[in-house]
Amino acid sequence: MKKILSFGEIVWDIFEDGKVLGGAPLNFAYYCSKLGTKSKIISAVGRDANGMGALETIISHNMSTDLVSTNSHPTGEVLVSLDEQHSAKYDIVKNCAWDFIEYQERAAREIADADVFAFGTLAQRSQMSRDTLARLVEKCPPNCLKVIDVNLRLKFYTKEIIDFSLTHADIVKMNEAELNKICNMYGYNGDTLMRAKFIFEAFDLKYLILTRGEDGYTVFEKGGMFIGQAKKVKIVDTVGAGDSFFATFMASIINGEDPELAAEKGAEIAAQVCSRRGAFCL
Secondary structure, X not given: OOEEEEEOOOEEEEEOOEEEEEOHHHHHHHHHHHOOOEEEEEXXXXXXXXXXXXXXXXXXXXXXXXXXXXXXXXXXXXXEEEOOOOOEEEEEXXXXXXXXXXXXXXXXXXXXXXXXXXXXXXXXXXXXXXXXXXXXXXXXXXXXXEEEEXXXXXXXXXXXXXXXXXXXXXXXXXXXXXXXXXXXXXXXXXXXXXXHHHHHXXXXXXXXXXXOHHHOEEEEEXXXXXXXXXXXXXXXXXXXXXXXXXXHHHHHHOOOOOHHHHHHHHHHHHHHHHOOOOOOOO
16 A cells, blocks of 8 residues: 655634535545545644544545644644635634644654655745754655645745755645746746646646646646546536545655546545535545
């Protein structure tokens, strides 16, 4: 069984009518586990009711919590609002437990034989979690794919964070708005495809996945690129859609599947997620 580890935030997504567990790294691990991989998240929750609820929910979905530490900070929360197209906007609470993920030797031992190590940009907004991540990246074996979810929320990113993430990446997922912000940082102009090609080549990536919402996706690979369409469904919300697409793509790739088929499967899973409330919905 392939082994996938992710690093970063565990949060409760707070909607007007209730809350659901989420956070891009946790969503990624959740979907990977649903797809038959051994998946764990390296994170932290608070010693509060939300923290205990998060651990119980993770366990109820047959996922391990042995790499999730607890600390004195509150468990992460994100206030989610939906626009007229049911697309989500986020207000991310600061100074939460996942901003203080401590380095643990047991996490380093787990990474030593991992097939994939996934992390994002958002979890690097705090110095402690950023330092822990940097140490764990150094523990990745040579054949471990390091996959990055670019998640440029609010002002929780810097060029230093982008540099670190892309420099260590093998595979990257981002949307068009994130692509434009990153290219502006590097002073690169051009249309969307030229910008994506610039990032792909500048950082010598294996794949660059550019998600385009209801317009589908574009994937750059060595020697070319391919384009796919989003599946048409009645959207409830888009929370977790990109995470499910990325997880499906990665779980398929490490099992030797064709990348175009892997992306097609990802689009099908993402459509299912969009038709349901929250990320933990499969």
